[in-house]
Amino acid sequence: GQQVMQIPQYQHVQEGEDFTTYCNSSTTLSNIQWYKQRPGGHPVFLIQLVKSGEVKKQKRLTFQFGEAKKNSSLHITATQTTDVGTYFCAANTGNQFYFGTGTSLTVIP
Amino acid sequence: SQTIHQWPATLVQPVGSPLSLECTVEGTSNPNLYWYRQAAGRGLQLLFYSVGIGQISSEVPQNLSASRPQDRQFILSSKKLLLSDSGFYLCAWRPRPVTEAFFGQGTRLTVV
Numbered sequence: 123g124q125q126v127m128q129i130p131q132y133q134h135v136q137e138g139e140d141f142t143t144y145c146n147s148s149t150t151l152s153n154i155q156w157y158k159q160r161p162g163g164h165p166v167f168l169i170q171l172v173k174s175g176e177v178k179k180q181k182r183l184t185f186q187f188g189e190a191k192k193n194s195s196l197h198i199t200a201t202q203t204t205d206v207g208t209y210f211c212a213a214n215t216g217n218q219f220y221f222g223t224g225t226s227l228t229v230i231p
Numbered sequence: 232s233q234t235i236h237q238w239p240a241t242l243v244q245p246v247g248s249p250l251s252l253e254c255t256v257e258g259t260s261n262p263n264l265y266w267y268r269q270a271a272g273r274g275l276q277l278l279f280y281s282v283g284i285g286q287i288s289s290e291v292p293q294n295l296s297a298s299r300p301q302d303r304q305f306i307l308s309s310k311k312l313l314l315s316d317s318g319f320y321l322c323a324w325r326p327r328p329v330t331e332a333f334f335g336q337g338t339r340l341t342v343v
Contacts, residue, residue: 128274210274218288220277221274
């Protein structure tokens with residue numbers, strides 16, 4: 123299957139610090155999606171990026187799609203305890219839908 | 232509105248016993264359906280996906296099988312569970328044309 127790698131695997135930050143997770147694909151992507159999974163919960167859709175170099179913002183979250191459409195990033199400014207969870211990028215090849223390895227974020231109050 | 236139901240929420244099964252997890256979607260037709268497994272603290276592994284009734288694509292050779300007997304029903308099965316089958320199983324659907332995925336609440340399976 124398609125390889126979609128994410129780094130880092132884990133990240134611990136003090137509340138108020140920034141956080142970034144990176145997603146890298148071995149192939150060019152038609153689009154990329156981001157999901158958040160709270161501890162014990164199921165993944166919930168955050169956003170989809172389609173265009174090369176696209177940047178989208180949701181409050182403190184900034185999503186970027188690389189110019190070559192092979193990588194993406196999610197940046198959270200001034201983390202809060204409500205940001206705790208695992209963040210996944212996801213990409214599809216036809217009808218197959220693959221998730222990245224995920225980055226688990228812990229926010230220390 | 233569309234909803235997805237997945238049950239049971241938790242399951243403890245002995246090694247060698249059969250498994251049947253069911254997932255149904257309401258409020259949509261002809262969705263793409265997916266089964267994922269998530270080991271503790273790990274990522275989501277795509278197990279099976281289906282684009283229509285009776286159409287199943289397997290991603291990983293393993294002890295599991297899937298079936299789609301109706302348009303909005305997706306079943307994950309095993310004839311004999313292994314310890315390594317333990318994990319968090321998630322069903323998801325995507326509308327056509329494919330956009331975001333919507334997940335069920337998941338089933339936490341422990342094989343003992």
